[in-house]
Amino acid sequence: MTPQKIFRSVALWLPLAFIALCGLLQAAALPLLPDPIVSQWSLAGEPVSWRPAWEALVSTVVIGTVMTASLYSAGVAAAAHRHHRIFAGLSWMILMLGPPMFTVIVVAQVWTTRLNLGQAFLASLFSAMAVAVAAATHLPPFPEGRRRRDPRQWSGATAADRLAPQATIVVAMCALLGASAVVLAALGMAWWVISGPLLVTAFSSAQLITIARIDARGVSVRAPLGVPRLTIPLREIESVELTRIEPLTDIGRLGWNARIGPPQEGVAVRAGEGLRIRRTSGVDFLLATDDAPAAERMLGAQLAAERALRQ
Template identity: 30%
Template sequence: MTITLPPVPHRGRLTVLALILPLAVLVVALGVAIALLPQLPNPVATHWGPSGTPDGFGSPIETLVMLTVIVVAFSVGMWALGFFLGSSASTRRLSVFFALWFAAALSGLLVGSLVMQRGLSDASQAPGIGLPLGLSFGFATVLGALAAALMPGDAHQPTTTPVPADAERLPLGPGEQVAWVRTVEPPHLTWLIGGGAVLAMAAIGLGLLGATTVGFTFGITMALLTLAFSLFSRWTVTIDREGLRAHTVLPRPRTVVPLDEVESAEVAEVRPLPDFGGWGYRIDSTGRVGIVVRAGEAILIHRTGGRQLLVTVDDATTGAALLNTLADRARMR
């Protein structure tokens, strides 16, 4: 069976932001690292243990080669994702963000670790990696977010084609207004958040008691990950006369599908791992975007431009039927 992928706009800008810019960051990092080589011990420290002291060492040249291979491979992969499957703006922006974030985070971390080892005769004397880790990850996040913001959104693509006659509808009286709202979250969300919070506090406490930057850094990282998980795991889905809107606890990120871009909606069964490779905001091998919070029923929306959006949510049958009915009404405005 031949799969026809929907068209992808803004491929030129995507290539600049998701491929050329990450590789430029890598080149700058390699230039700085090569300039530092005469001042570095050989081998250099390449890994730090829980105590905050180096426990892994390697050749500086081999370390730079490994960085190059990993960053180039990841950047090409993210660029290919957006270039071939980026029919939706969210896919293009995610590919830009992660390509640049990964290149900047890894390159910054390596350069930072090498700067700390300048002038040392023995790499085992290198200080903890906590500061370079925090600075490189923070800088990478800001840089990735700015680059993603430069990626244009989707152009409005309205349609006047009627919703297929065999699509499910929800009977509504003339002039009757309806809003359908559901909230969906992963199973056992409270336990997951609680477990992450306990682990983070334990790691921070152990780090402070043992005066180790690695333990403290791990605890802070776990705390931030737990916070992010709690903010972005619960989604609210609304269907009304404006269309479909899906958002997390925060106003952003959110996904909006106007009624005049809905070709049809139906119910689909989702298996997160086989269908999308996991949970969260996902893209499958055909470019279909999925808000996959759990397994089970979902609303599958066929949009103009060959795009598809799938949202796992309870009572998907009612939601899909209402969306078809409201899309019919929108054609008659």
């Protein structure tokens, strides 16, 4: 799949399918619901206002569809600047805070009006953060297209392209698990058994993708969420060479190992070709990255330019 199709799947078709599922559940419950249904509860859990059952269904479908289509369109427009991930994550963040809550409030009234909405909102918030992180971090960058690439810099995302084909499945599973947590919370059951691990897993998986950048300032490496982040100024680099990196033996772990001290540190979310950056401090930095030869050439050119300026 192309990056455009993956983005369309994660940020448009999958959210619309999720909205349709919530709408179908509400529609199936309509014949069994009292009319009107409770629409608002007091802090003590007592019903204080009512409305027709069909209004929640219409609100879920219309508001969810308009919001999803709008954020998808904004993401397509922002893709040239590689900001489409933000809109995918924002779309799912808003989506998980709305339709699951509306659906639980409606469908649960087939049996009871005693709902724990405070815990349900917390479960929605945890689930929304988890799904938003999964959607935003597993999307690959769009190709450069007609936008002119700056020849003085290099950037690349390691593992994003390999994880991207599974992005739709990952986001769908997170969304369904998150919605299940909301249901459990509304019924007063142990929702954190799902929401807690889901949130931890989403943030942990985000660290398995690194975005590296080389320009006149030096080398910067960051996770898609911006943290962790590491920058090596050009003045602190002596040389660079291509090398084969084995994370467990070279830096002691798979992922980030940016400790301060000899003999070497690095970032490697997978084994394979990468860069060995020799620093003036004597501590080598290993960076496993896609398109390592191009990165090595760019950093070498920047080092040469830096030394020419010093002379």
